[in-house]
Amino acid sequence: MANKAALEGGPADLPERIVPLDTSDDDLKIPHRGGYEHFKATARHQDGPEGRLPVYEWWERTEIAE
Secondary structure (H helix, E strand, O other), X not given: OOXXXXXXXXXXXXOOOEEEEOOOOXXXXXXXXXXXXXXXXXXXXXXXXXXXXXXXXXXEEEXXXX
16 A cells, blocks of 8 residues: 655645655645645644654645646
8 A cells, every 4th residue: 555645735625635655755746727736745744544644735836838
């Protein structure tokens, strides 16, 4: 099973706040509404039904280049 991360901040209409974490990178890029929402790793963790998850905090949005 892939690791998971908890997302904090960013658009209120993101469909998921618990996402797969298939990399050890310090940031995640989530496709959303024709662009990408970027989240950076924090030192915090969140406990919940999925277990103890690292928290990634929103920091910027970029548009998909055409």
